Amino acid sequence: MSLFKERQYLRVHVDREPDDSLWMKCKSCGELVFKRRVRENSNVCPSCGEYFFQTSQERLESILDPGSYEPLGDRLSTDDPLSFVDSRPYHERVAEAQAKTGLDDAILVGRGAIEGRPVVIGVMDFRFIGGSMGSVVGEQICRAMESAIADRRGFILVSSSGGARIQEGLLSLLQMAKTVVVRRRLAVAGLPFVSVMTYPTSGGVQASIASLGDIVIAERGAMIGFAGRRVIEQTIAEELPAHFQTESFALEHGQIDRIVRREDLRSELALALGFFVGAR
Amino acid sequence: MSLFKERQYLRVHVDREPDDSLWMKCKSCGELVFKRRVRENSNVCPSCGEYFFQTSQERLESILDPGSYEPLGDRLSTDDPLSFVDSRPYHERVAEAQAKTGLDDAILVGRGAIEGRPVVIGVMDFRFIGGSMGSVVGEQICRAMESAIADRRGFILVSSSGGARIQEGLLSLLQMAKTVVVRRRLAVAGLPFVSVMTYPTSGGVQASIASLGDIVIAERGAMIGFAGRRVIEQTIAEELPAHFQTESFALEHGQIDRIVRREDLRSELALALGFFVGAR
Amino acid sequence: MTEERTLDFLEAKIEELRQLNASGGIDLSKEIERLEEKLSALRQDLYSNLTDWERVRIARHPKRPYALDYIASVFSDFYELRGDRIIGDDRALLTGLARLEGRPVALLVQQKGRTTEENKERFFGMTRPQGYRKARRTMELAERFGFPVISLIDTSGAYPGVESEELNIGGAIAENLQTMAGLRVPTVAVVIGEGGSGGALAIGLADRVLMLENAIYSVITPEGAAAILWKDKEKAREAATALQMTAPTLLERGLIDGVVAEPLGGAHKNPATTSAALKEALVRHLHELEAMPLDRLLAARYARYRGVGRYVTRAPDQP
Amino acid sequence: MTEERTLDFLEAKIEELRQLNASGGIDLSKEIERLEEKLSALRQDLYSNLTDWERVRIARHPKRPYALDYIASVFSDFYELRGDRIIGDDRALLTGLARLEGRPVALLVQQKGRTTEENKERFFGMTRPQGYRKARRTMELAERFGFPVISLIDTSGAYPGVESEELNIGGAIAENLQTMAGLRVPTVAVVIGEGGSGGALAIGLADRVLMLENAIYSVITPEGAAAILWKDKEKAREAATALQMTAPTLLERGLIDGVVAEPLGGAHKNPATTSAALKEALVRHLHELEAMPLDRLLAARYARYRGVGRYVTRAPDQP
Numbered sequence A, B: 001m002s003l004f005k006e007r008q009y010l011r012v013h014v015d016r017e018p019d020d021s022l023w024m025k026c027k028s029c030g031e032l033v034f035k036r037r038v039r040e041n042s043n044v045c046p047s048c049g050e051y052f053f054q055t056s057q058e059r060l061e062s063i064l065d066p067g068s069y070e071p072l073g074d075r076l077s078t079d080d081p082l083s084f085v086d087s088r089p090y091h092e093r094v095a096e097a098q099a100k101t102g103l104d105d106a107i108l109v110g111r112g113a114i115e116g117r118p119v120v121i122g123v124m125d126f127r128f129i130g131g132s133m134g135s136v137v138g139e140q141i142c143r144a145m146e147s148a149i150a151d152r153r154g155f156i157l158v159s160s161s162g163g164a165r166i167q168e169g170l171l172s173l174l175q176m177a178k179t180v181v182v183r184r185r186l187a188v189a190g191l192p193f194v195s196v197m198t199y200p201t202s203g204g205v206q207a208s209i210a211s212l213g214d215i216v217i218a219e220r221g222a223m224i225g226f227a228g229r230r231v232i233e234q235t236i237a238e239e240l241p242a243h244f245q246t247e248s249f250a251l252e253h254g255q256i257d258r259i260v261r262r263e264d265l266r267s268e269l270a271l272a273l274g275f276f277v278g279a280r
Numbered sequence C, D: 001m002t003e004e005r006t007l008d009f010l011e012a013k014i015e016e017l018r019q020l021n022a023s024g025g026i027d028l029s030k031e032i033e034r035l036e037e038k039l040s041a042l043r044q045d046l047y048s049n050l051t052d053w054e055r056v057r058i059a060r061h062p063k064r065p066y067a068l069d070y071i072a073s074v075f076s077d078f079y080e081l082r083g084d085r086i087i088g089d090d091r092a093l094l095t096g097l098a099r100l101e102g103r104p105v106a107l108l109v110q111q112k113g114r115t116t117e118e119n120k121e122r123f124f125g126m127t128r129p130q131g132y133r134k135a136r137r138t139m140e141l142a143e144r145f146g147f148p149v150i151s152l153i154d155t156s157g158a159y160p161g162v163e164s165e166e167l168n169i170g171g172a173i174a175e176n177l178q179t180m181a182g183l184r185v186p187t188v189a190v191v192i193g194e195g196g197s198g199g200a201l202a203i204g205l206a207d208r209v210l211m212l213e214n215a216i217y218s219v220i221t222p223e224g225a226a227a228i229l230w231k232d233k234e235k236a237r238e239a240a241t242a243l244q245m246t247a248p249t250l251l252e253r254g255l256i257d258g259v260v261a262e263p264l265g266g267a268h269k270n271p272a273t274t275s276a277a278l279k280e281a282l283v284r285h286l287h288e289l290e291a292m293p294l295d296r297l298l299a300a301r302y303a304r305y306r307g308v309g310r311y312v313t314r315a316p317d318q319p
Ligand SMILES: [Zn+2]
Pocket: A026, A027, A028, A029, A030, A031, A045, A046, A047, A048, A049, A050
C-alpha cells in the first residue's frame, strides 16, 4: 500500500564539495543542470525529479519566505564535556564539521515566515557529524520552542539525524528528555508543533522530539526508524523488507500523518499552520 | 505462551434445573459430588476441578464476606420500550427469565465486603437472556458506581454477557455510552474499578464498561472478545485459532492484567483493593 | 424498489421529449408539462411513505454520497491526518482537520468504498482497531487546540476478524467512548448512512447526534437480528421494523437531536441539496454548542447519556 | 577478572579448613584467622579500584540480582499488571503495584532472563513497544491514584527488530518520555544493571535517578561505540572508559542523584545487603519527594531536565 513505487533510500550526497562551476551533472539522469536552477527548485533535479541533498541553509531558503529568516540568539558550540577521543579527538571532528558546513553544530534555529505565517523553525543538518543530537542541538531545539512560546508562534522542526551524539555520552542521551520536557510546555501553551522527518530521522531524535509533533510529516525519500538497519540485521539475522524504514513504511504502519514532496513542503506547512492560527 | 493448556471453552451448564437431590454427577469426571460441597467450593468440582456455571447469587456468595451483601435500592425491570416481538414477544422472554432465575434482570448490584474491605459490586447473570445489557442492566451498573462514589468504595463488576440486549434496540446500544460516562465520574472521584471478566464477556459489554477497569482480571475459563465466533468465521472464512478469545488469548494479546482461578478470586480482589485504600 | 426504476425511465423519456421539443420540429410543451406533473406526483407517492426496509435500502444505496463526498461539498481545506502511531492507518475511518465556513474543525469519518479495489482497501467500510485508535488520537489533538469534533458515521459495524480481536477492538471502542465522554470541546455526530452498532457509537458519543433522513442507526443489522432472534435470515425486513432504526422514529423517541432532510428518493438523487442541508445543520448545532460554557457543555453531555434508558420500578415484594 | 576466581578458590579452601577445625582433630583457629585477613585485604585491593570495564562486567554478571530479585526483597505484595491493552504483554518489562514499607507504589521494571528458555521469553532483557506502552499505561494508573512510580532499569537497549520498528518503538519511547515529563506523582528510577540508551531512558525520566554502584548507564553500549567510532569491536574496553558510563563518574558529573553501595565484588556477592541499601535509598528519596508540593515537584523535574547539557557560547564573529 505504498504511495510510491518501492525503492531503496534515495541517494543522499552529503559530501558535495563547494566548487565554482555554474553547472552540475545529475547523478540520476546524467543531465547537465544549471546549479542556480537546482537550488531554486528545492534541490530537486529539474530534469528527472531526483532529490539532491539539501543543507540546512538551503532547506531554510526553500521553506521560508524570502528574507524572513532571522537566526535565534546565541551561537552555541560543544565544549567537549568528556574530552572524548576515539579514533580521533571529538574536538577535531567538530572543528572539521564547523569548517566544512559553516555551522556551529548540527542545527540552525531561527524565526521566519511561511507564506506570511510567522513561525520558529529548527533545521538539522546531516553533514554535521550525522546530524547527531548533543548538548548544542538539544539546547537549540529547546530555545527555539521557548522562543515560539514567547512569541506565540508555531514551531517546526525539520529532522535529519542519525541519533544521539555518542561523543557526549549520557549527556547526549539526556537531550531526549530535555527536548521533551520543553515540548510539553509548548503543548501546554497551546502552540502547534509540526515535525518534518527527512532523510534520516532515527535513533534518539526519532525516539523523542521528532515523533511528538502535533502533525508529523515525512518528506518523500525520508528514512524513519529507531534502530539502524545493521543492528537489526545482526539481531534477527534475516533480510529486511524492501521498503523497511522508508516514509511509505512509516505511513503504512501509522507512524506519520502525511508524505509530501519536497517541492510541496512550503505550501503544505502553510496549510497545516493555517488551522492553528488563533487556536486556543 | 498460554498459562494453561489450550482447550475449547469450559462447558457452561446454564440450564441447570432446580431439583431437590443432595447429590449431583459431575459431567467432567463423572463423580457423584455433594451439592452443598460444590456450592461452598465456588461451584468448582471438588473431585476434578471442573468449573460449573455460577449464578449471580452464587457468585456473590463466593466472593463476599458472609452476610455482608446488601442489595442496592430499587428493583428495576424493563418496560419493553419497543414492544418488541421476534419469534416471540420480548415481555414473555423477560417474564420467563425472571421466573427461571428469580432476578429482575441480568444483574445483581449491592454493597458488601471482601475480607473486610467495603465494596460496591455488580454481578451479571448469563441465564437472563444471555446476560445482555439493556436499560436495566445499564441503569443498575450506573447506580452501583454512583453508590460507590457516594460511599467512597471501590467498585467491582463481574461480567457475564453476550452483549447488548437486542430487543431494546438503540436504547441498549446507548447503555454502553451511559455506563462509560458514569465510569468516568468514578475515575474522577479517585475510586478504583476492578473488572472481572468471566464466561462470556463480549459484544457491547466488552466494548464498554468491562474493558475500562483500572485492573482487569479474567477468570479461568472466561471467553473474552468483541465479535462472536460465528460472525468472524462468516466474514473471514477461515478456521479460528484454537484458543481464540479465551482468557489466555486475551492475556497474550495484552488485553487483561491477570488470570485467576475462581477459587482464588476472593483473595485476589482483596489484595487488589488493598492497594487503593486511602489512595487519593 | 422496482418502481424507482420505472420513474427513472419515465424521467429519461421526458428528457428525450424535451430535447425533441427544443430541436424545434413540433411543440410538445403542454404534453411535457403534464408528464412532469404526473412524474412528480408519482415520486411523492412513492417516497413520502417509505417503509423502514426501504430506508435501509436507501441508507445502503450504492450511489449514496459517502463521507468524502460531504467532505468535498460541506467542508474546505480537508487536511488528512493518518495513522494511529502504533500499528497502522485504517482507510475505513479517516481523520483530519478541515474548515466549516472558515472555522477549523476536526473530522472523524467512516468511508465506504465504491469499487471492488476500494472496498478491499477500506474493508467494506468496517473500521478496525487502527481506525478507532487514530480517531482517539485526532480527538485529543482537537481537544488540545479547541477544535470542535465532527463525526460522520457510515459503517455496517466494526470489522469482525481475528486481527481485530487480537488488537483488542472492544478495548479500543471502550477507550474511545471514555475519551469522548470527557472531551473538552463541542462534538457533533451525524449518521450519514449506516450507523452500525458499537462500530458507529465508537465515534458517536457526542453532544449532538443527528441523522440524515434516510440513515439508519441500530444496535445490530436487520440481517443479524433476523439470524439471531428469528433464526431466519429472510426476516431482515421484519427485524428492521421491530428494531426502530430509522431517523424519524429515533427522533420521536428522543434518542437523536435532529434529522437532516434528504431530497425525495434519497440523498443520491440530489447530493448538492443534501450537502447544503447537512452544512446548515452542522453550523447551527455547533453554533449552539459553542455558545455554552465548557462546564455546562460537559454537564449536558453527561446528563444526556446518564439519562438514556427505559425501565419501571418493581414493587419490593413482586416475584 | 580471573583474580576473582582465585579469591573464590581461596575462600573455599578457608571454608574447608574451618570445617576440619570444627571436627575437632586439630586447632587451626589462628591460621584460619590469618588467612581470612589476607583474603579480605586481597579483596579490598582487587575491588576497590575497579576499572570502568570491570564495572561493565559486573553490571552484566550472570549472577547479578535482577529486578524480580529486588521485587522479592525490597517490596512486598507485588501485584503484576500485564498487557498494553493493544498488542501484547512484554515479558522484558514488567509492571505492577507493590508495597514499599507498607506504602503502595507502582513499579516498572526491566527483567533479564537467566535460562535460555527465559531469555527467549524475555528477549534477552530488551524491551519491545508492547513493554513501553504497558509502562505508560501503568504510569497513568499510578497518577490517577497518587502512587509514586519506581523504575528499575536493566536492559542493554530497546529490542531492535522488524516488529519493533513496525510497532513504532521510537514513537512509544517518545510518548513515555512525554508522559513521565508530566506525571503528577513522584518518580524514582534506579539503574540496577545496564542502563542501555533510549531503551532505558524510556522509563528513566524521573525526579531522582539513582544507580547501583556497579551499574552502567550510557548512550550506547561499549561494543556499539567501538564498532561505530573505532571501527573495531575489540575496542569496547576503551569505549567503556571514554563514554563515562559508571555510577561514580556520572554522580560526579551531576547526571545522577545517588549511588547505592554494593558489597565488594558486586551485588551478587551479597544480594541481601544490596537490597537493604536499595530499600533505604528508595525510602529516603521518596520521602523527600513526597514532602514537596506537587507544583514544586514538577518545577524541579522540569528544571532538572531543562538544564542538562554542556556547551559554550561562541562570539558572534567566530568563523
Ligand atoms: Zn536528474
